[in-house]
Amino acid sequence: MIRLKKLYEDLDIEVFKAPAEEELERLVKDTISNNGKPMSWKELRERFAGIAGEDRLRKVLIRLIERDEIIELPDGALALPGMEYSYIPKKSTKRVRPLVPSKFRARWG
Structure with missing residues (x-):
């Protein structure tokens, strides 16, 4: 379960704050860690x-791969x-195209 800050709540709706970039990076790493095994896109x-969104998630994944905080498997x-x-x-x-081709080639050839 992903925990986000709740901004508003009534009987019909709950409003949560979207995570900042750093928080989203932490959430991605925590999600993979809690899953206990690699996860697909x-x-x-x-x-x-x-x-x-997909674009924002892809950008976060690319940053994490470039900093070697996560790796992309074959x-x-x-x-x-x-x-x-x-x-x-x-x-x-x-097979999907690697998110960071240069890192992928360096690791897997």
Whole structure:
């Protein structure tokens, strides 16, 4: 469960504050960590639907990959450093383009 600051609440509606960039980065890392295994782009996008748009989430992921705070695995899954050693890649019919191709090539060839 992703915790956000509640701004307003009544019987019909709850309004939450959207996370700042630094908070969104922390939430992404916490989400992957709490999941206990690497997550696909689709899983992260679904988890953050209504919290952060696809473009904003993609930018945060790119920043985290560039700073080596998360890594992109050969099958496109995103993981915290160290998770790649016990991860078994999923068989998929379609491979998505790496978010940071230079980092991907440096790590996986």
